[in-house]
Amino acid sequence: MRPLREPVVTTRAVRVECIPDGRSADLPPGTPAQITQALGGSFTLWVEGQLMRLRGVDADAIGKPVPDAAVATAGSADIGPDELRALVWQTLKTCYDPEIPVDIVELGLVYVCEVLPMEDEGTHDGAFRVAIQMTLTAPGCGMGAVIADEVCDKLLALPGVGEATVDIVFEPPWNRSMMSEAAMLTLGL
Template sequence: MVVTQTDCPARIVPAGTPVTIPKDTFVTITQSLGGNYTLTWHGQMVRVDGTDAAALGLEAEKLSFPPAETDEIVETQVWDALRTIYDPEIPVDLVNLGLIYSVRIDQQAHRVDIDMTLTAPGCGMGPVLVGDVEYRVAKVPNVETVKVELIFDPPWQRDMMSEEAQLATGMFY
């Protein structure tokens, strides 16, 4: 159990609805994977991004980029942000899991459109993962809007995982 040090942004699990946990609130940390935290707050499960961990009195995950030299979005920075997002049940990032199908950048609108999938269409953590992607990619310089589309065609298969991810999960074949 910890006490929030400041107002703490969170998302309700599994809906992904944003909420703010007020300062000086007791919460119970039930899980910490991939730098994110799952908490129990008022009998409800919520997820706090690791970049906001200082609000829980913990060391915040650093997600920083060099200052932008232009007003354009740098695609490699978008992919770097995506590599910091881990599946809540598997300690592997979404890129290495093969869950990110495409990234499209509209430089004029300062928008990033992402097509992604889940390991299973019925995964209850889908809205939370979408929220994680939106939250982290929005931290990339010059990104004003992030739109994530969950798609299931083609369906995810374990051979979409990187070799590193297959080894880490024991799914290498």
């Protein structure tokens, strides 16, 4: 699979995350880059020999429209746990490792997805707590917190979600056999 290599230039200062360590960096206006991946509402850029992740909300900084919400919501807070669970899985399929053009579900990174009623006092009735346990393709991946934050942000935007947690776990260790057949075909494995 040939990577996308669309040339772009930053039109304003923008903060990005360096791949693979996840540290933040600022790109000044006029920085040349190439888009290597545009999936799940974010962009992976190649800038002077370094991969960087640009959040979708900053797409205008490279002359792209800010992506719409990645998932169509049910439109109502009166969503039941089964409908919400399906929507959560649909949302998880919009989250990508910025180095791999396959979503985290197809990669086999999501181990647990729980949708539970909120039990805290003071929360409105009908709200749910979503708890995700996921892993990374490599234990030392510096992008783990970035991916977990993206998952959490997307889940919190869903109707009926009052709380979302994402725990990164390493048991069992991830391996290629956890990928779906579609992921293996996409990656040429």
